[in-house]
Amino acid sequence: MNDATQILQTVFGYDTFRPPQDEIIDTVIQGGDALVLMPTGGGKSLCYQIPALVRDGCAVVISPLIALMQDQVSALRQLGVRASFLNSTLDPGQAMQVEDDLQRGDLDLLYIAPERLTQERMLGLLERAPIALFAIDEAHCVSQWGHDFRADYLQLSLLHQRFPDIPRIALTATADERTREEIIRRLDLEAARRFIAGFDRPNIRYRITLKHNAKQQLLRFLKEEHAHDAGIVYCLSRKKTEDVAFWLQEQGFKALPYHAGLDASMRADYQARFLREEEIIMVATVAFGMGIDKPDVRFVAHLDMPKTVEAYYQETGRAGRDGAPANAWMVYGLQDVIKLRQMLDGSEGSEEHKRAEQHRLNAMLGLCEITSCRRQSLLSYFGEDRDTPCGNCDTCLEPVTTWDGTEAARKALSVVYRTGQRFGVNHLVDVLRGSEGERVYQYDHHQLATWGVGKDLDNNQWRSVFRQLVARGYLRVDMDRFGALCLEERCRGLLRGEEVIHLRKDVTRKSASRQTRSTLPADIDVALWEALRERRRTLAEDQGVPPYVIFHDSTLQEMCVAMPRNSTQFGRLTGVGERKLGKYGDAFIDVIERHLEAAG
Known part of the structure; x- marks a missing residue:
């Protein structure tokens, strides 16, 4: 490892490796394969960049995004590393020059998209060139269970078949056990060493709160804590990204929309501005962010709940890559669950896939509703145990108040049953609260034993009860019946009086737990x-x-x-x-x- 340590110090300017970087690098230098799970900002790139400089030949990096390739190459060239890329932004003459450099052995690293790599002409070129290693970045894209699935990644098993003697390293920041096994199987990495560096990002403060008026909640968050910071705001729909971006512009922020429906040149321009300018807020769908190498993103905000814990972890991980304090802030509500369930039911996936995604959606909702440390729950999802609460999430800083919701839950479950499991939350609340509205009388629900038995709670409190019963698996949302709530098998014990349930008391979060970067360390002029x-x-x-x-x-x-x-x-x-x-x-x-x- 002497050569590797020397390169770390003289080329990259760092004194020592962070474990397990040294083991990973040594494995690849010695010609072994590796699967690397390392949190965003943990130093994954060095795990293949340094072996590329130690081993003979050129390292070929399979990367999913053009912008990421260009940024990585720019950064490496600043260090004097002979790096280049092959993608659609090059004209034929430029592409030919890169290919010639590869053939002559004049490149240390070459970044390439999977679509180009799998072309027979490209494979023939690689077979004639001196290759040091293959690095498969954002490897979770190979998994159909992952949240950024890319069909072209499925063909990358050909690397093992066509280049059996060249080491491969697959890297990702996010993969649960099922996704890891999928990566290993699809890439023929059964013999690879597995390195799991831990998923904790202690500098990120996780905060999740109920959605009341999402725009105003976001505005207050930005003005109080991130008035001059770069950040990302995620929304579920393209229309909403544009609406929120233009609204933020009216509020005085440098905000830009980003989604797959925009012209490619416009997306490239906006992404370049986000990387090069300061104080830019990107309001985006999940089409934006994978591989973004900007270290000083101070916050990631979600105005809609992500589909999975993996997606949430990956997206929030784009904040604070530099290790400085950063915020992961989200608002959510039961409507988010209904919308995501609609999207899931309308997808073309198999029933097995839909069931798996439903479990993942339930896990995400569970993270939102949890009353204990969010970081402990998040890490546990990825198989990592933390003995003590983190002290840097909202539930640690402002412990959640709970109340005995057993009787309220029974009333809620009972009204779902007595109305035929055919109605959504608003109607059920009307029945419980004794509403004399037209719809209640239309269905004769004023005749039910549950009509008017819930006047002790207001509308928001009842919505909270129903939301938490869905989150805990006592109820489910039936999209075939336009969002009707239906009983789950688990509710029997609660209805029979065989168990009790404690629910969280919803309160409007104050800004006492806010965390900002607005003040520099005291010893800095x-x-x-x-x-x-x-x-x-x-x-x-x-x-x-x-x-x-x-x-x-x-x-x-x-x-x-x-x-x-x-x-x-x-x-x-x-x-x-x-x-x-x-x-x-x-x-x-x-x-x-x-x-x-x-x-x-």
């Missing part, structure tokens, strides 16, 4: 910080790369503290390798010198 950021911005603009490709915020903060005055001192900063030292050292030292002179 704000004037110097802004001057360094400005120098970074101009250098990035000159080269057409995102600012973080020059240096991450953490490196700039280190400059503010250490105030290096010469190349030797500057070279000791984290993230400063030999190439960046020679390329940028003088420019940033000059900013520090000017600042010190002005300060007297």
Whole structure:
């Protein structure tokens, strides 16, 4: 590992590996296969980039997104690494030049989409070229049980068949046990070493609250905590992304919509702006985000509940890649469950697939409704146990109040049964509350024993009861009956008086648990910080790369503290390798010198 450690220090500017990076890198350097599960921001890329520089030949990285390839290549070239990509943005002459470089052995890394890789012409080119390894990034795309399924990934087993002696490393940030097994089977990785680095992202604060007025709740969250931060807001529908983005613009935010229905050139432009400009909020469907390498995303907000815990984890993981505090904030309601169930029932998947997705939807709803530590529940879903509550989620910071909901639950279940399991929440609440509305009399529900027995709770309290009964599996939403609630087998014990149930008391969350990045560490001079950021911005603009490709915020903060005055001192900063030292050292030292002179 001496060569690998030297490359880590001189090229990438880091002193030591984070476990298990060293084991993974050594496995691949020695020619072994590896499956790597590592949280977003955990350093997955180094696990194939360093072996690419140690082993003879070029590493071929299969990547699902053009924008991700371009950003990775830009960052590697900044470090002096011979990296390139092959995708549809290149004209024929440029593509031919890349292919020639590959054949001559003049590349260390080549990024390529799975669609191009599986073409016979491309495979023939690779068979004639010196190949160091294959890296399959975002490997969960190979699994039909995953949330970002890509059919082209299914053909990647051909790598093992066509190149049996070349090591392969498959990497993902998100995969439950079923998805892991699917990845292994479809990629012929049965003999690969498995590395699971843990799923915890302690810098992310998880907060989930009930949806009342989603736009106003979002606005309050942004104004109080992220007025000048970059972030992502996820919505379920394309129409909603545009509506929310334009509304945020009216509120004074730099917001952009992003969904698959937009013109490809517009999507590329918006994504480039998000990566290169500061304070951009991307309002998006799940079409945006996979592989996004922006380290300073300070929040991810969900205005609709994701379909699965995997999707939630993957999407929230795009916040705080730099390790600094970040927020994962979400509002949800029973309507989200109904909408997701409609989408699921309308899908073309098999019955087995639909059943599996229903279980995943139930798990996501369970995470929303949980009264104990959210992080413990989230990690448990991925098979990772945490002994103590995290202290950095809403249920830890503001413990949930519960109440004995046994009698209310029995009334709710009873009214579902007595009305024939054919009605949605609003009608059921009307019956319980003794409404004299036209629909209640139309069905003679004013004659039922359950009519008017629930006047002790208001409409919102009853909606909370029904929502929690659905979440806990006592009721289900029947989309064949337009969202009617139906009894599940599990409810028998509760109806017979054989069990009790404690429900969470819904309250409007205050902002006491908020977490912001608005204040820098106390030992940092704000004037110097802004001057360094400005120098970074101009250098990035000159080269057409995102600012973080020059240096991450953490490196700039280190400059503010250490105030290096010469190349030797500057070279000791984290993230400063030999190439960046020679390329940028003088420019940033000059900013520090000017600042010190002005300060007297």
